[in-house]
Amino acid sequence: MPPLLEAIQISFLAMIVIFLVLGILIGVIKVLVHFLPYVEEPAPPVRTQSPVAATGAFQEEDHIAAIHAALAHHLGKAPQDIHIQHITSL
Amino acid sequence: MPPLLEAIQISFLAMIVIFLVLGILIGVIKVLVHFLPYVEEPAPPVRTQSPVAATGAFQEEDHIAAIHAALAHHLGKAPQDIHIQHITSL
Amino acid sequence: MPPLLEAIQISFLAMIVIFLVLGILIGVIKVLVHFLPYVEEPAPPVRTQSPVAATGAFQEEDHIAAIHAALAHHLGKAPQDIHIQHITSL
Amino acid sequence: MNFQDAINKILHSTGFATIEPGQGLMIVISLVLLYLAIWKKFEPLLLLPIGFGCLLANLPLSLMANTDEGGLFNFFYYGVKHQILPPLIFLGVGALTDFGPLLANPSTLLLGAAAQIGVYTTLIGAVALGFSLQEASAIGIIGGADGPTSIFLAAKLAPHLLAPIAIAAYSYMSLVPLIQPPIMRLLTTEKERQVKMEQLKPISQTVKIIFPIASTVIIVLMLPGVAPLIGMLMLGNLFRECGVTARLHETSQTHLINIVTILLALAVGSSMTAATFLTWSTIKIIILGLAAFCVATAGGVLFGKLMYVISKGKVNPLIGSAGVSAVPMAARVSQKVGQETDKSNFLLMHAMGPNVAGVIGSAVAAGVFLSLFGSGDAGAGHTAIEALKTITASLGQ
Amino acid sequence: MNFQDAINKILHSTGFATIEPGQGLMIVISLVLLYLAIWKKFEPLLLLPIGFGCLLANLPLSLMANTDEGGLFNFFYYGVKHQILPPLIFLGVGALTDFGPLLANPSTLLLGAAAQIGVYTTLIGAVALGFSLQEASAIGIIGGADGPTSIFLAAKLAPHLLAPIAIAAYSYMSLVPLIQPPIMRLLTTEKERQVKMEQLKPISQTVKIIFPIASTVIIVLMLPGVAPLIGMLMLGNLFRECGVTARLHETSQTHLINIVTILLALAVGSSMTAATFLTWSTIKIIILGLAAFCVATAGGVLFGKLMYVISKGKVNPLIGSAGVSAVPMAARVSQKVGQETDKSNFLLMHAMGPNVAGVIGSAVAAGVFLSLFGSGDAGAGHTAIEALKTITASLGQ
Amino acid sequence: MNFQDAINKILHSTGFATIEPGQGLMIVISLVLLYLAIWKKFEPLLLLPIGFGCLLANLPLSLMANTDEGGLFNFFYYGVKHQILPPLIFLGVGALTDFGPLLANPSTLLLGAAAQIGVYTTLIGAVALGFSLQEASAIGIIGGADGPTSIFLAAKLAPHLLAPIAIAAYSYMSLVPLIQPPIMRLLTTEKERQVKMEQLKPISQTVKIIFPIASTVIIVLMLPGVAPLIGMLMLGNLFRECGVTARLHETSQTHLINIVTILLALAVGSSMTAATFLTWSTIKIIILGLAAFCVATAGGVLFGKLMYVISKGKVNPLIGSAGVSAVPMAARVSQKVGQETDKSNFLLMHAMGPNVAGVIGSAVAAGVFLSLFGSGDAGAGHTAIEALKTITASLGQ
Ligand code: NA
Numbered sequence A, B, C: 001m002p003p004l005l006e007a008i009q010i011s012f013l014a015m016i017v018i019f020l021v022l023g024i025l026i027g028v029i030k031v032l033v034h035f036l037p038y039v040e041e042p043a044p045p046v047r048t049q050s051p052v053a054a055t056g057a058f059q060e061e062d063h064i065a066a067i068h069a070a071l072a073h074h075l076g077k078a079p080q081d082i083h084i085q086h087i088t089s090l
Numbered sequence D, E, F: 001m002n003f004q005d006a007i008n009k010i011l012h013s014t015g016f017a018t019i020e021p022g023q024g025l026m027i028v029i030s031l032v033l034l035y036l037a038i039w040k041k042f043e044p045l046l047l048l049p050i051g052f053g054c055l056l057a058n059l060p061l062s063l064m065a066n067t068d069e070g071g072l073f074n075f076f077y078y079g080v081k082h083q084i085l086p087p088l089i090f091l092g093v094g095a096l097t098d099f100g101p102l103l104a105n106p107s108t109l110l111l112g113a114a115a116q117i118g119v120y121t122t123l124i125g126a127v128a129l130g131f132s133l134q135e136a137s138a139i140g141i142i143g144g145a146d147g148p149t150s151i152f153l154a155a156k157l158a159p160h161l162l163a164p165i166a167i168a169a170y171s172y173m174s175l176v177p178l179i180q181p182p183i184m185r186l187l188t189t190e191k192e193r194q195v196k197m198e199q200l201k202p203i204s205q206t207v208k209i210i211f212p213i214a215s216t217v218i219i220v221l222m223l224p225g226v227a228p229l230i231g232m233l234m235l236g237n238l239f240r241e242c243g244v245t246a247r248l249h250e251t252s253q254t255h256l257i258n259i260v261t262i263l264l265a266l267a268v269g270s271s272m273t274a275a276t277f278l279t280w281s282t283i284k285i286i287i288l289g290l291a292a293f294c295v296a297t298a299g300g301v302l303f304g305k306l307m308y309v310i311s312k313g314k315v316n317p318l319i320g321s322a323g324v325s326a327v328p329m330a331a332r333v334s335q336k337v338g339q340e341t342d343k344s345n346f347l348l349m350h351a352m353g354p355n356v357a358g359v360i361g362s363a364v365a366a367g368v369f370l371s372l373f374g375s376g377d378a379g380a381g382h383t384a385i386e387a388l389k390t391i392t393a394s395l396g397q
């Protein structure tokens, strides 16, 4: 068989193999996605950000915690090692 | 000597060797700890957190320093390159 | 040739080679620096810190952005995923 | 002979005097690569160290060519010659890849397959230009637009062509934003380019975890020769998705891939010597590589048009060109060309599906070649060629 | 034969057809390992890549088994065969380990020694089940609950059993929270479990620096065969404590240990082939390993009871079980079982002493085996066996 | 023989009994190195693992010496023997180095050249003390104050002297703050020390990018033997300056250099055995190394005085001593001695120019030696020696 003809035939069959392999993969993915559908995780309750919370005490605690962590990092201590005892308005 | 008997004897002697080696280690540790006791380092004076300081000016400086560092990081500058000139109550 | 004499002559010629190589390097650097002079990049306008800005609204926005980023990091979210809706004086 | 003469002789003894024209030309080529990497940002993570490796390899008497026994880069080249480094790169690529868009729209895998048409037409072209089938395969894979896959296959099937193949692969990957848009515009109608695709559905974490395992099993069963590449790619992705190996994920996608990139790129660069690079083969490979990229782009877009028809206008054919891989640049090109027609059209995430599919597609294409031409007699490709010969023989009767 | 036949033949030519039953079973085992690693969080940093390595090694014709010359994992396995990778893991372990609790209460080293009773009873059991003394030693060390030590010793004394030994070691380490509590409850009285221990004294930095150096000198002088393990463990700890090598400490405990873990685990996984793994030996090793863990736990707790008596009730025997190592899980088990009886009892830090002592203890136990059975004729173990033979001979007279 | 005797025999069988006096002395030396590294902060990143490697190598029967086939450190030593590790260290050094001050004041390169006078006077001294020319070269390079360069050259020209050369190089680098100031004060007048230098001009990014490429081409063309060192140094610097390879820059200057440092230092330490280290050569090398450092400092300062004269008082000769490299300690010494005379004088940035020039200077000096004495017959040095012989012959006529 002349090489060019062989190359053409190889190309043709190789494309078939590729489509076959990737086609099987598609089937597997479809089966997987069908039987293991995405289920939205219940939002972690602690982190809910309702508009109300944003203005209320809870959110404020969160602010303080963030500053607490920043300070801990700044002071080079573990967060549990420092206790914010008083926060004055800057 | 039958293998099982040999195994038992080996086990027995090996336990002796292990206890011997670790026993020597214990002795060395005891000597080390005795002659090189822990001496509490004098607390770095700058970082003392007396309850009084926590409400006073010093602590506030510390807060500002922390925010200063956070800002420096945020602005992508070295801390010494920025100067907080005024802090308004948010 | 006695080894010591050889060593002395080698040392002498080696120093010449070193000065020659580094001398060429100096010439290349001088040419490079001459033809490719340093041009000051125009300062990025957004980050200018005029004394006025430091007390004004712009700087305050920057503070908020910094706290925003810190909070985002603290909450483990991407900065664009959280919206600060209200900031109360702590 | 006086002192003056000695100094003169020293001056004339430098490598400046002993340099050969081929080395001089290779040094110029290495400087061009460095220029493209640094100032044109052509895949700088690869082309900068490749260019620097080429520079050192061609400075006379430096013993830095890949073939200099005991030379530094000879040790690095060991990892290319034995196909150790490309799979480790793929470990990092897997750790960096999100197969989510592909899983949300699995039929985009077909676009990743269609883009491999560039691989096979180039194979035919290479044979027509006088290369052997093995060489032609290694050249064809340039159309797959995956550096590590190209290096892996070239090191196995045509090590003497490794340098131009690697250079062509990375160069054209950088040129994707120039090569693809005209072809994409030519082959699509404005109506097609305006198609807005449905938002991708989210995928459960379990599917994301099972996918790398399942695809490894399937692909390696069918094409065992590509096991190191596909295996490491999917292991990296498993590190990423499984949620319990954060340490290994982090290392794979940062310092491990970086270290391996440095070693691999220097080794590839050190193989760019005048003897292997300054040949007609190199020029043919450069031309064939460009053709491969163009055909691959066209193949992806045309298959996209087919999907547009079959899906009754739900698939924008512009995402087909992303099937060449060159992650994530080809996907960005789809996005950009899409927005030329309609500013509110966001194709990026849709193009990420065929984009990562292209990585798998090229690895599969390499697997077919390995089962056809590799040592051993393994896999679907091998039997395919046997079947082919039987058919041909029976047709000839 | 027509085209239809060709396609059919391709379909039948895949690895699906050539797969052997042993490979199929090994693939199932690899999937079980992946399941345990990902969903049951069984030592995922090791068992996930081990499982994936096993999967690739057993896909037919992939050439990914440790014995496939020129295969990718064959190169990784080089580092296991020559005992290069386990010491590098131990460098990271040392960098991650705080010997402070051990130094504050050095007698807990005896608990780390007592837990090695699991090693030696298993040795006897293994000999009873027909293993040679060398094999039995490598199996016994599973009771030491230290993966790198087990792999190091198995690679030296019984490389053909490496795979099941490594799997057993890491699996049972993961099962510590299930295996230990019943044994601990059975062997202790409520009064013993209620013991609250005195707070640990702080240790000077100087002692923390001298300890790794001194213990290296002592252990290697007495058991030179274990020098690579103990040496690298203590060097890592010295990087941590000395205060002047922060860079090396950081690298040792993050990216270096991560890279080595990936290579080591894939190499171990690639040694799990049907020929070496699907044997009666494996089943025996699995059973012996479980026994080793149980006896080790019992040994630690019983010695803890002895220390309770000697210390007149100051030592809580529950910390004894932590002597098996499996850092830090076994220490957490001590804490948890302690709190079942008294919620206000915090044993964690006290259990960290025997916990890290268990790491040293197992390495010492490995050293004894190496001096008994390793090449060369070095160390205390060797002379011990000579002395033993003399005794036996004299007794026999 | 009873049980008592057996235990006694075990006790006497430990390495304590088999240790040889040479090993004992080497262990003491290793402990001294650890002491200097940890408590005196003598180059701890190198001297700590070197000392620990030496300790392990000299514990009897540990098989941790560099020459123990199959031993752990024998594998690490492979990377020293084949000159793989020092260039990788230099990749990191380049990534960490800012050549800006050198480019702003290129004539400081001459100070880096002048400091190499320490290398050559030591060469003469070493020959006078009976070393061969090759050995003398490797010893002389200690005066270059660059660890990786010293190790690279010693591994090539005098591997049997590697250990004392490496130890001397790193020790004296640590002692720069003690060795240099008296020499600097002795050789300069108060007026000279008071010179305040003009502020350095900024350098364009383009020049910073072209410099590592251009200097590689020039130096390797003239001295090809040093290609691995200079090439990797400049590649690391190119990673740093080019702005498009941040990933590779980050890895080169952190975890890659750290990993290589650990392997290199342990390998060097493992070569410190009694047989190679406890010789008269070592003592001579220690003395010659000190002389080299002193002469190098003096050479830099004296050339600085010359530049002071030529520049009509614009150059402070104190920056000359920084030409020995030992980055950045020698530059800090210039700063400190300068401030002794005038508190408002800031020489640090000015001293960084000669400081990094010293790194290049020593590499160039190594290149001269390699072209003189290395295998092959390459480079300017080689022809220089030929010219020299011709001259000598003609003079002799
Ligand atoms: Na592709």
Ligand code: NA
Binding pocket: E143, E144, E145, E146, E323, E324, E325, E326, E358, E359, E360, E361, E362, E363
């Ligand atoms: Na243990």
Ligand code: NA
Binding pocket: F143, F144, F145, F146, F323, F324, F325, F326, F358, F359, F360, F361, F362, F363
């Ligand atoms: Na120097």
